[in-house]
Amino acid sequence: MKILDGKKVSNDIKNEIAEVVSQMKENGEKVPHLAAVLVGNDGASLTYVGSKVRSCKRIGFESTLIHLPSETTEAALLKEVEALNNNDAIDGYIVQLPLPKHIDEEKVLMAVHPDKDVDGFHPTNFGKMALDMESFIPATPYGIMELLRRYDVDTQGKHTVVIGRSHIVGRPISILMSQKGKAANSTVTLTHSRTKDLEVFTKDADIIVSALGVPDFLKGDMVKEGVVIIDVGITRVPDDTKEKGYYITGDVDFAQVSPKASYITPVPGGVGPMTIAMLLKNTLLARERHNNRKNA
Numbered sequence: 298m299k300i301l302d303g304k305k306v307s308n309d310i311k312n313e314i315a316e317v318v319s320q321m322k323e324n325g326e327k328v329p330h331l332a333a334v335l336v337g338n339d340g341a342s343l344t345y346v347g348s349k350v351r352s353c354k355r356i357g358f359e360s361t362l363i364h365l366p367s368e369t370t371e372a373a374l375l376k377e378v379e380a381l382n383n384n385d386a387i388d389g390y391i392v393q394l395p396l397p398k399h400i401d402e403e404k405v406l407m408a409v410h411p412d413k414d415v416d417g418f419h420p421t422n423f424g425k426m427a428l429d430m431e432s433f434i435p436a437t438p439y440g441i442m443e444l445l446r447r448y449d450v451d452t453q454g455k456h457t458v459v460i461g462r463s464h465i466v467g468r469p470i471s472i473l474m475s476q477k478g479k480a481a482n483s484t485v486t487l488t489h490s491r492t493k494d495l496e497v498f499t500k501d502a503d504i505i506v507s508a509l510g511v512p513d514f515l516k517g518d519m520v521k522e523g524v525v526i527i528d529v530g531i532t533r534v535p536d537d538t539k540e541k542g543y544y545i546t547g548d549v550d551f552a553q554v555s556p557k558a559s560y561i562t563p564v565p566g567g568v569g570p571m572t573i574a575m576l577l578k579n580t581l582l583a584r585e586r587h588n589n590r591k592n593a
């Protein structure tokens with residue numbers, strides 16, 4: 298069993314980006330600038346956004362955090378989005394999800410200009426991704442692909458079973474892994490809450506991508522020997538014995554599944570850190586494309 302070490306690989310990627318940024322500075326060029334909009338005080342979102350902003354600093358990006366109160370109206374948020382679209386200093390930005398219930402998430406994501414949509418959530422980017430065109434690929438599936446590529450995991454002709462059909466992970470990773478290219482060319486089955494006899498699929502799978510959000514869901518007797526496991530679940534389980542009052546766990550029962558796996562991502566330290574690294578990568582791409590449009 299080999300660990301797919303997302304922490305290490307994400308650090309490698311950040312170092313590579315930092316190298317590019319330091320070259321940009323030396324050349325007197327503008328460095329990438331990422332903005333993040335956070336509405337409200339959801340604990341996990343605060344952690345993620347804080348981590349994104351800290352990572353920007355570490356690699357030499359500029360960053361702006363726009364933290365709005367939870368009672369912010371949809372109209373006020375749309376105004377912020379419009380201002381970010383029109384702000385030439387900002388190369389890319391994200392609106393952290395989930396948004397408070399009174400705000401129509403789809404409406405907000407549709408308002409993000411596709412050229413600045415470093416989350417890759419806008420239909421223009423999602424459509425282009427599905428058609429093999431240049432786009433921004435959502436950071437989590439992009440991170441999974443990069444992890445598989447860097448560990449040379451053989452995916453060609455393999456049966457990949459994706460658990461969960463979310464717009465952020467399940468749906469896009471099922472598209473990416475079925476496309477041509479490295480870490481792809483897979484035969485993909487996309488399973489979800491209405492799938493009958495899920496075990497029939499997981500037991501046949503060469504590769505399992507689980508993006509369900511149910512702790513310890515995937516058990517040892519549900520997988521075959523040699524399986525590659527990508528665990529996207531990040532659930533906070535309340536635990537008074539921990540300093541933070543919770544511990545983080547994935548969808549996969551690591552103790553049961555890891556002895557049977559050829560490769561496996563740990564939680565934490567697997568897919569999570571890769572998501573941040575690929576958001577930074579997208580921001581670098583946004584900066585380069587922004588520059589190219591200006592010089593065109």
Ligand code: GUN
Pocket residue numbers: 391392393394395416436437465572
């Ligand atoms: N919430 C959970 N994951 C993500 C993500 O990748 N981007 C944004 N904007 N919000 C999220």
